[in-house]
Amino acid sequence: MFKKSIAALMAVSLCFAGMAAPVSSNLSTITPICASAAYENGRLYNQWDSQWANVHFTKYSTDPSQNNMKVSACGVFAFCNAIYALNYTYADAKAVATWGVNDGGYRPGAGGTYRDIFFSHVQAAYGDAYKFTMDGMYSGKVTDSRFINHLSSGGVAVVHVYGHFIAITGYRNGQYHVIDSAVTSGRGLAADGWVSASKLQSGTTNVDWYALLSNKPSGNENQNCPYTKRFESGTKLYAAPGSSQVTTTLTSANVYTIVEEQTVNGVKYGKFKSGAGWAILSENLNWGPVATNYTKRFEKGTKLYTAAGSSEVKTTLSEGSVFTIVQEQMVNGVKYGKFKSGAGWAIL
Incomplete structure (x- = not known):
């Protein structure tokens, strides 16, 4: 039996697919309004996929209608979606859930x-494997300078809204990039889209807590630092490795001192000694294939190729639909996704 003191210390979130929450006098729970899922556009996990209704854990409940991942794993899915957005690492949701249960x-x-337990311990369990670090957990809003600066520097966040967890993976011009594993009409969020601060500060999408995650350096960085390198006029400097925020653009060619290197998604960045920002040193235009598991909509006329980078068209889609992508590969700067059906590779 869970104690009231535990419930008071730790916020909990459930995501229910059109069913009532279990009632317990010793545990405060919230049941969000849920409806059919919308088509997603690039997220790694969709909580409403039927497979998750068949993944059960009996440690805390023997009721199969309540102890499955489809009903209650929004925190797990939000974490896995955030990791994928952070560094394209495929986090195994079932494995993470099993660890979380134990x-x-x-x-x-x-x-x-139970966010205070889950996010306090997850780096120790998966930080090395999924290449991330936890940068803290806070009660707060998306307009906090700490939160905005973190996103602008290339970090991601798992946030708590009414009875649910979602991932926020970007910030630009006052808009926030949201990935929701369990789309509902009640929340009004897309699976993968940009929303305003006002949307994330009202109603069922009011953010009241967040956990911040950043890329973990590979351990092979900085072996030759510091060193000097010439950069040409027009070179962009970014706020952080992997960030899209440009801090400045060089107006003249010169030699600068690089004091740190980091590689994010195959792109190597160098940090200027002056603190002006990070410049791109080199890009890996060829990588993969890497295992994935997400769904994405492709329109009528999309060409499927026999292999990533091939010019041989295997088939052309006769109608638009949603397909499962099981592998990704970059060839000469073009990213391809492999259809689960084996029909071919599409340009992503």
């Missing part, structure tokens, strides 16, 4: 994700 941070059928 560790006590995920309790299907009995409160869902």
Whole structure:
């Protein structure tokens, strides 16, 4: 039996697919309004996929209608989607859920994700494998300078809204990039889209807590630093490795001192000694294939190739639909996705 003191210390979130939450006098739970899922556009995990209804854990509840991942794993899916957005690492949701159950941070059928446990322990469990670090957990809003600066520097966040967790993976011009694993009409969020600060500060999408995640350096960086390198006029300097925020653009060619290197998604960045920003040193235009598992909509007329980088068209889609991508590969700067059906590779 869970104690009231535990429930008071740790916020819990459940995501229910059109069913009532379990009632417990010792555990405060919230049941969000849920409806059919919308088509996603690039997220890694869709919580409403039927497969998750068949993944059960009986440690905290023996009720199969409540102890499955489709009902209560929004925290797990938000974390995995955030990691994928951060560095394209495929986080195994079932493995993370199993770890969470054993560790006590995920309790299907009995409160869902206990955020204070889950996010306090997840770096120790998966930080090396999924190449991330936790930068803290905070009660706050998306307009906090800490939150905006983190996103602008290339970080991502898992945030808590009413009875649910979502991932926020970008910031630009006052808009926030949101990935929702469990789309509902009640929240009004897309699976993958940009929303305003006002949307994330009202109603069922009001953010009241967030966990910040950043890329973990590979361990092979900075072996030759510091050193000097010439950069040409027009070179852009970024706020952080992997960030799209340009801090300045060089107006003349000169030699600068690089004091640190980091590689993000195959792109190597160098940090200027002056602190002006990070410049791109080199780009890996060829990588993969890497395993993935997400769905994406492709329109009528999309060409499927026999292999990534091939010019041989295997087939052309006769109508638009949503397909599962099981591998990604970059060839000469063009990213391809492999259809689960084996029909071919599409340009992403």
